[in-house]
Amino acid sequence: MxxxxxxxxxxxxxxxxxxxxxxxxxxxxxxxxxxxxxxxxxxxxxxxxxxxxxxxxxxxxxxxxxxxxxxxxxxxxxxxxxxxxxxxxxxxxxxxxxxxxxxxxxxxxxxxxxxxxxxxxxxxxxxxxxxxxxxxxxxxxxxxxxxxxxxxxxxxxxxxVTIVPQPSHCPVCGTLPVASIVRSAAPYAGYRYLHCGLCASEWHRVRVECTQCGAIKGIAYQSVAGGPAAVRAETCDTCRAYRKIFYQEHDPAVEPLADDLASVALDLLLAEAGFHRASTNPLLWQPSG
Ligand SMILES: [Zn+2]
Ligand SMILES: [Zn+2]
CATH class of the missing domain: 3.90.1670.10 (FdhE-like domain)
Known part of the structure; x- marks a missing residue:
């Protein structure tokens, strides 16, 4: 892999x-x-x-x-x-x-x-x-x-590229990932990759683990009722952050940056539940202060 x-x-x-x-x-x-x-x-x-x-x-x-x-x-x-x-x-x-x-x-x-x-x-x-x-x-x-x-x-x-096991930042450019994707085609099938918001490199990260703080307890998956099965948010009770996770097995066409941008309804739901986005979408600039 x-x-x-x-x-x-x-x-x-x-x-x-x-x-x-x-x-x-x-x-x-x-x-x-x-x-x-x-x-x-x-x-x-x-x-x-x-x-x-x-x-x-x-x-x-x-x-x-x-x-x-x-x-x-x-x-x-x-x-x-x-x-x-x-x-x-x-x-x-x-x-x-x-x-x-x-x-x-x-x-x-x-x-x-x-x-x-x-x-x-x-x-x-x-x-x-x-x-x-x-x-x-x-x-x-x-x-x-x-x-x-x-x-x-x-x-x-x-x-x-030196691969540090389980990094939260891109091993190629050091930028935060936009989202993660669980691939369905060999040799990546079933593995989760984080997608860099700047250089588009992807790196492996085990599933059911917070991509922000590394916690393995208190991880949950949220989705919009009636929304696409391929789109979920992985939330963390430890740091209260979330990133979206896309499943190719439900829709082979999912693309991390595009599908993240198109699922703002999920962001609104999570904001109401008290979670914050771990990183922004590069094509939707939000001033940070
Ligand atoms: Zn990168
Ligand atoms: Zn966390």
Whole structure:
């Protein structure tokens, strides 16, 4: 059983866009999911145009000894390629004429923002710093960073990554996972993987264990009455956090980021029950203070 699954840059965003379109057709948040689908489709175009970004070879060389993730945003000097990715994503979304005027306004705002200001914005988002955040623009910037980091992660070999057993953060880039998925196809069948919100790497984590604090007691599974069987939230009585967990055996098409975005009803239910999200969805920016 592979403990780490590096992203497939040729398929990831196209599959996510397709899943978001499917979910948009039957969801109250359909409009937002359509926008997210357009962003994912533009990410697919962006990553196709992205030369494999230059890896920090020295960083990779020292990471195993330090037991630090090789592509940590704190350590890695971001290359200018991410600006190219952002331009492709903004142009892709701006070309969709059916979105409300506010979407065109965000695209326009991002087009005229200086490279330095965009880099400062990216630094704040990567540090989960919500100060002065532009919530409407944040998903576009995160989307460009995802394309860049996914290209970087896809260029790694599994031996470039030191796997710490049961980590709560991505072993490739150190970011928190968005959600987890229980895969149904060999060689992953029945195993649960956490999905990174930045580089889209997936790593194994045993089931029925809090992905935030590691507790193995007081874990429960919640779902919306009458909702899809493939979508649940794994709650923890110890830290009162939850992450969603998706089951391919009930729906082979589930995609962690897309299905998380499309199951806001479950988030509302859990908030009422006194649980908090362990991490946010990258395409739904919520200022943290
Ligand atoms: Zn990652
Ligand atoms: Zn916990």
């Amino acid at each position: 592979p403990r780490l699954v590096l992203p497939a840059r040729g398929r990831l965003f196209a599959a996510r866009a397709e899943r978001l379109r499917t979910l948009a057709a039957s969801d109250a948040l359909g409009g937002y999911l359509e926008l997210a689908a357009a962003i994912a489709e533009a990410q697919h175009a962006a990553i196709g145009r992205l030369e494999t970004p230059v890896r920090d070879a020295a960083r990779l060389a020292v990471a195993p000894e330090e037991r630090r993730p090789p592509l940590s945003p704190r350590d890695l000097k971001r290359g200018p390629e991410w600006h190219t990715a952002l331009a492709v994503i903004v142009a892709g979304v701006a070309s969709v004429s059916t979105f409300p005027p506010a979407v065109a306004a965000v695209c326009e705002r991002l087009t005229v923002t200086s490279a330095d200001a965009l880099d400062a914005f990216a630094d704040r988002l990567l540090a989960a710093d919500g100060r002065d955040a532009d919530p409407a623009a944040a998903p576009f910037v995160i989307a460009a960073l995802q394309a860049y980091w996914t290209a970087l992660a896809a260029s790694l070999a599994p031996e470039d």
